[in-house]
Amino acid sequence: MADSHIPDPTRESLWRPLRVLQASMDADIARLYSDKRIDGLKPSFVMELLRLNALGPMTITELAESVGRTHSALSQKVAAMREAGWVETVPGDDARSKKVALTDHARSVVGRLAAEWRATEAAVAEIEAEIPYPLTRVVADIEQALARKSFHDRIAEKLAQDPAWE
Structure with missing residues (x-):
């Protein structure tokens, strides 16, 4: 049985719109x-x-x-x-x-x-x-940001601050 006092974090997602868009285009x-x-x-x-x-x-x-x-x-x-x-x-x-x-x-x-x-x-x-900000530019900008600090390291830093990850 699900622990009802833990809120569902999947209700918010910055990735979902991109995934839904790609699925729609596909x-x-x-x-x-x-x-x-x-x-x-x-x-x-x-x-x-x-x-x-x-x-x-x-x-x-x-x-x-x-x-x-x-x-x-x-x-x-x-x-x-x-x-x-x-x-x-x-x-x-x-x-x-x-x-x-x-x-x-x-x-x-x-x-x-x-x-x-x-x-x-x-x-x-x-x-x-x-559109004012093309997807190819978005991808290049994200790649540059990840070159400065990896996605892994960014997530690991957030998890280090979350007691539920312990």
Whole structure:
């Protein structure tokens, strides 16, 4: 049973609006796929599919490095993409290694995915031109702030002041 005298800290969140915005934008992209009958494709798969199309089959490690993700995160994503029919595992350069490759189904829509990527980037640029403080500037400013003091250190300092963390 929940301890009722501890207030729910999740009622306030500075992150939530950003997460909700990204989810809404991803849902709009997914709707475009649905309109074109590209079923079972998550917007989060597209970078990896386009990278595989551009560079050919890669090991999970190579693909992870290529897109700036951890091996563990990419391994899970590749499993989901395999289950959805977008990628397959093919023999690697030696008998022990495997590579991730596009399926015929993925190859049949990759041109549309590249078009969507270009259109999405153009739409984001259009939005950035309409607002006084573009997202790319926000990200760069946050990165600079985190270079001065890491997110970990900032949170650790706050937790050191909170007796509930003891």
